[in-house]
Amino acid sequence: MSRLHAVTLAAAGLAVAGTAALAFWPIGEPVDLAGIEGDAERGAYLARAGGCIACHSDPGSGKPALSGGAPIRTGFGTFVPPNLTTHEAAGLGGWDVSDFARAVRQGISPEGEAYYPAFPHPFYAKLSDRDVADLWAAFRTVPPHGVPAPPHEVAFPFNLRFGLKLWRAAFGDAPSVAEDPTRSEAWNRGRWLVNGLAHCGACHTDRNALGGRIAERRLAGSDDLPGGGKAPPITPEALKEDGWTVSSLSFALKSGVMPDGDTFGGGMGEVVQEGTAWLRPEDREAMARFLLDDEAAGDGS
Known part of the structure; x- marks a missing residue:
C-alpha cells in the first residue's frame, strides 16, 4: 500500500468516526414538569403572542387551526410546520408536558432529534416552567385532526439532522430577555x-x-x-x-x-x-x- 493510499484511508476512517460520534452525541437536558398545573387561558394568550396559530395553521387549505401550516420554502429546502392538535398519531396526543417542554425550549423531539431552525425554539428557550405548562394546557384543548402535515423536503446534506447539532452550537443563541433593572x-x-x-x-x-x-x-x-x-x-x-x-x-x-x-x-x-x-x-x-x-x-x- 502506498503512503498516499494509507493517508487517504486514515482520513476516510477519521471522517466516518467523526460522523458516527456526531450522530450519537446527545443533546438537551432532562425536563420534568409533571407536577405543574397549567392555566389554559393564559397559555392561549402566550400561544397567540408566540405566533403558534399563525405558523401552524394554513387558512387556504380548509384545515382547522393548528393542524399544520403552509410550507416554508428556503434555500435549504421546504419545511412544513407540523400538526399541533391533540391527535394521538398526527399531532401531540402522544406527548406529555415534559416532551413539550423539551421541544419548545430546547428544540428536541421526544425521539431526541434536533428540530430544524425553521422552528424558532431559541427564542423560546427562556420561557419559564409556568409559561410552558400554561401553553401545554392550552394545546390540550385543541380538537384532534387526524391528517399529519407533509414531511419536509430537504436535500442532502441538510436532511442529515445530526448535522444540526453543530449548527446549534454555532448559531443557536437568541437575544437576551433578561430584565434590566435600570429600565421601566x-x-x-x-x-x-x-x-x-x-x-x-x-x-x-x-x-x-x-x-x-x-x-x-x-x-x-x-x-x-x-x-x-x-x-x-x-x-x-x-x-x-x-x-x-x-x-x-x-x-x-x-x-x-x-x-x-x-x-x-x-x-x-x-x-x-x-x-x-x-x-x-x-x-x-x-x-x-x-x-x-x-x-x-x-x-x-
Missing part, C-alpha cells in the same frame, strides 16, 4: 416579548450562508426571507427615521395599518391578524416602547 417595567416587558416569545428577530435579522442569524445585524432587516420576502429594519433608529411613534406602532400591531395609511402585507399581516392583534394594549405598547427604545410617557411619544 414596560420596556422590560417589551424586551421579553420582542426578543423572546414574539421572536421578531427571526424575520427582521439577516442571516449568513448557513442560515444563522447575524448578531450584529439584529433587527436591521432582511432581504432574504422564505419565499423571497423581505423584512424592514426595526431598530430604534430605523423606526424613528421612518416616523414611527409608540402610539402609531402600538396601533399598527393591533390593526395592521401603518402611519401612511397603507397596511402590512404578507407575513407581517399574518403576524398581526393571528398574533399581535390579540394582545393586551399594554403589551403592544410595551413592544413599541422597547423597539423604539422609548421610556417617555404619553401616547404622543
